[in-house]
Amino acid sequence: MRHYFHGDEVEGQAGHYYCAYCDWFVNEKHFSEVSHSGTDKERYDRSVKAWKVRKKNSQDNLQRPNGAHNLFSSIPKPKKPKTSPFYRWLVKQQDRDDPIGDLSKDVRRDNGFPLESSSLEILRNRLIGKSACDEAIQALEEAHKEFKSNKTTRSGLSLALRFDVFRRDDFRCQICGITASEGGRLEVDHKVPVAKGGSDEMSNLWILCFNCNRGKGTKSL
Ligand SMILES: [Zn+2]
Ligand SMILES: [Zn+2]
Incomplete structure (x- = not known):
């Protein structure tokens, strides 16, 4: 047969x-x-x-x-598109009640998101190209850091506190005024460095871009 x-x-x-x-x-x-x-x-x-x-x-x-x-x-x-380890991590964050959770949901809905890439530059450019808000772009930065550092942030500040500072400072460098969508790499900075007794209070924190922060060095303002 x-x-x-x-x-x-x-x-x-x-x-x-x-x-x-x-x-x-x-x-x-x-x-x-x-x-x-x-x-x-x-x-x-x-x-x-x-x-x-x-x-x-x-x-x-x-x-x-x-x-x-x-x-x-x-x-x-x-062929199924390959996905980067960062992308696979990010889509699992969708139930979080914070800006990274929001980003995760946005990314899942974005059919053109570069799934294969873990290059922060490429992913940022995708968000900027989609006219994403500064909060989303900043959430990507923070998500990328968190992913790489395995749940501990360099500064030791909680994500919630960091985003409180970002929102208060309107997602802008407080020296030159650049935003993430304009290409600034924004960071939460201690006005008085921790090494010199500065606290983690909102009043001692502000947003600086990478360039201004580096120019500032360790001297406090
Ligand atoms: Zn048939
Ligand atoms: Zn700046």
């Missing part, structure tokens, strides 16, 4: 094929004209799997010649 896979050409009857969905022999047009659930390639792949199981478990004398002509066997599987 000849066993047929979905899309196998019928032996001795060129132009006739087996449709496993209809369990019937059909002509080639059938596959484009009749709608079946799923793709023909998927159905063919299932035929192959079921066949392997069947060959292992049964004594029946079914045959299928190697290299049988099939309409779908050589169609490559559609």
Whole structure:
């Protein structure tokens, strides 16, 4: 007995094929004209799997010649886009009740988000290109830091406190006024450094961009 896979050409009857969905022999047009659930390639792949199981478990004398002509066997599987470890981490943060949680939900809805990239520059540019608000761009910065540092922030300040400072300072460097969407790399800075006895109170914290912060050095204002 000849066993047929979905899309196998019928032996001795060129132009006739087996449709496993209809369990019937059909002509080639059938596959484009009749709608079946799923793709023909998927159905063919299932035929192959079921066949392997069947060959292992049964004594029946079914045959299928190697290299049988099939309409779908050589169609490559559609590749799933690869995702970066950062992206996989970020989409798991969606239940958080903070700006990173909001970002996570936005990113899942963004069909054009660069899933494969963990480059902060590329991801920032995507948000800026989508006219994302400064809070979202800053959330990306913070998410990236948190991801890399494995849940501990460099400054030791909580994310909630940091975002309170960002919002109070309108997501702008308090020296030059640049925002994240204008390309600034904003950070929460201690006006009086911790090393000199500065506290973690809101009143001792402000937003600076990377350039202004570096220019400031360790002297306090
Ligand atoms: Zn069919
Ligand atoms: Zn600045």
